[in-house]
Amino acid sequence: MSISRRKAISLIGGGVVLAATAATTAFVTTRTPHKALAPWLAAGSYAEPRKFALSFAILAPNPHNRQPWIVDLSQEGKVVLLRDKQRDLPMTDPHNRQIIIGLGCFLELMGIAASQKGFEVEHDLFPDGEDGPVSVSTFRPGAQPVPLFAQVMQRRSCKEPFSDTAVPSRLVRELSKFAKIIDRPDDVAAVRKLTLDAFKVEALTPHTMRESVELMRLGKSEINANPDGIDLGGPFLEALMLTEQLTRESQLDTNSSGFRQGLDIYLEMLTATPAYAVLATASNDRKDQIETGRKWLRLNLMTTRLGLALHPVSQALQEYPEMADHYRSAHDMLARPGHTVQMLGRLGFGPTVQASPRWPLEKKLAHG
Numbered sequence: 001m002s003i004s005r006r007k008a009i010s011l012i013g014g015g016v017v018l019a020a021t022a023a024t025t026a027f028v029t030t031r032t033p034h035k036a037l038a039p040w041l042a043a044g045s046y047a048e049p050r051k052f053a054l055s056f057a058i059l060a061p062n063p064h065n066r067q068p069w070i071v072d073l074s075q076e077g078k079v080v081l082l083r084d085k086q087r088d089l090p091m092t093d094p095h096n097r098q099i100i101i102g103l104g105c106f107l108e109l110m111g112i113a114a115s116q117k118g119f120e121v122e123h124d125l126f127p128d129g130e131d132g133p134v135s136v137s138t139f140r141p142g143a144q145p146v147p148l149f150a151q152v153m154q155r156r157s158c159k160e161p162f163s164d165t166a167v168p169s170r171l172v173r174e175l176s177k178f179a180k181i182i183d184r185p186d187d188v189a190a191v192r193k194l195t196l197d198a199f200k201v202e203a204l205t206p207h208t209m210r211e212s213v214e215l216m217r218l219g220k221s222e223i224n225a226n227p228d229g230i231d232l233g234g235p236f237l238e239a240l241m242l243t244e245q246l247t248r249e250s251q252l253d254t255n256s257s258g259f260r261q262g263l264d265i266y267l268e269m270l271t272a273t274p275a276y277a278v279l280a281t282a283s284n285d286r287k288d289q290i291e292t293g294r295k296w297l298r299l300n301l302m303t304t305r306l307g308l309a310l311h312p313v314s315q316a317l318q319e320y321p322e323m324a325d326h327y328r329s330a331h332d333m334l335a336r337p338g339h340t341v342q343m344l345g346r347l348g349f350g351p352t353v354q355a356s357p358r359w360p361l362e363k364k365l366a367h368g
C-alpha cells in the first residue's frame with residue numbers, strides 16, 4: 001500500500017502545513033527511495049539470457065510485495081525457482097495460495113522477457129512435489145517475442161481511487177479474453193460492498209492487522225533497507241511520521257485517530273471502483289494457483305496496454321476463520337459451485353503511480 005499525496009493531505013487534515021520553503025522543496029525531492037527502485041532501472045541490463053529474463057521477473061506482482069522467490073542457476077540453461085518460506089504470510093494466506101499465485105506471475109514474466117531474446121521457456125512445475133522447487137524452467141531457442149512485453153515497465157497494482165468513468169464495453173470485451181469482468185451496476189455494487197466489509201475484517205482482526213503492520217516500511221530509509229512489504233513513503237507521509245501522526249503503534253491501535261483515518265482512506269479508495277476482474281479455477285491445486293498467477297500477469301499487462309488500472313483486493317478470498325462469511329459470499333457471488341475464486345481485482349481508470357520497491361536480482365540468487 002503506498003498512499004498518494006492526495007490521501008496524505010486528507011490524513012494531515014490541516015494539522016500540519018508544509019510551507020513552500022527551500023528546505024521543504026529539498027525534503028520533497030530527496031524522499032524518493034532510489035536504492036529500492038534501482039532494480040527497475042537494472043531490468044534488461046544483463047547479457048546472459050536467464051539473468052536478462054529474471055531481471056524482469058523480479059518486477060512481478062506478488063502479495064504484500066514479499067518477493068518470495070529464490071533462483072538457482074547452477075544447471076546450464078535452467079532456472080530452478082524455489083519458494084523462500086521465510087516470506088510466507090501465515091495470517092492472511094495460511095495455505096500459501098496467494099504466495100504461489102505470485103510465483104506464477106514471476107514465471108510468466110520470466111517467460112515473456114525470455115521471448116524477447118528468442119528463448120522459449122518450458123516449466124516443469126513442482127517436479128519433486130509441493131516441498132521441492134516450484135519449477136525447473138528450461139530455456140530453449142525458438143520463441144517469437146511476446147508483444148505484451150512492451151507494458152512490463154509500466155505495469156502497476158494501482159492502489160488509488162479510480163475515476164467514475166465506466167470501463168467502455170469495447171475494453172470489457174477485450175479483457176473478457178483474460179478474466180471474467182464484472183461491470184453491471186448491481187453486480188459492481190454487491191462486489192464493492194463485499195470488498196469493503198472484508199477489508200474491515202482484516203483491519204479489525206488483531207493478528208491479520210499485525211501481520212500487515214509488521215511489514216510496513218515507514219519512510220525512505222526503511223524502504224531502502226528492506227525494499228519489500230508495504231512501503232509508506234513520499235514527502236507527505238514522511239511529514240506525518242516526523243510529527244508522529246503515522247507510527248506502527250497508531251496503526252495497531254484501532255481507537256487511534258491515525259488508524260481510523262487510514263481505514264477511511266482505504267474504504268474511500270475501495271468505493272471508487274467502476275468494475276472488477278475475477279479469476280477462478282475448477283480445482284485448487286498448486287498448478288492451478290501457478291496458472292492463475294500467469295493469467296493475472298497477462299491481464300495486468302493488458303489492462304496497462306488499454307490504459308486501465310488494476311488492483312488486487314484479496315481480503316474476501318482469504319482463508320482464515322474470521323473471514324469465513326465473506327469468503328463464502330465471494331464464492332457464491334463470483335464462482336460456480338465448487339470452484340475457487342483465486343483473484344479479485346478492482347478495474348477502472350486510475351492515476352499513474354510510482355513503481356514499488358524490489359530486492360535486486362543478486363539478492364535472490366541461491367548461490368550469490
Ligand SMILES: Cc1cc2nc3c(=O)[nH]c(=O)nc-3n(C[C@H](O)[C@H](O)[C@H](O)COP(=O)(O)O)c2cc1C
Binds near residue numbers: 060061065158311356
Ligand atoms: C496474489 C496477490 C494478491 C494480492 N492482494 C492484494 C491486496 O489484497 N491488496 C493490495 O493492495 N494489493 C494486493 N496485491 C498487489 C501487491 O501488493 C503488489 O503486487 C505488490 O505490492 C507489488 O506492487 P506492483 O504490483 O505495483 O509491482 C496482490 C498481489 C498478488 C499477486
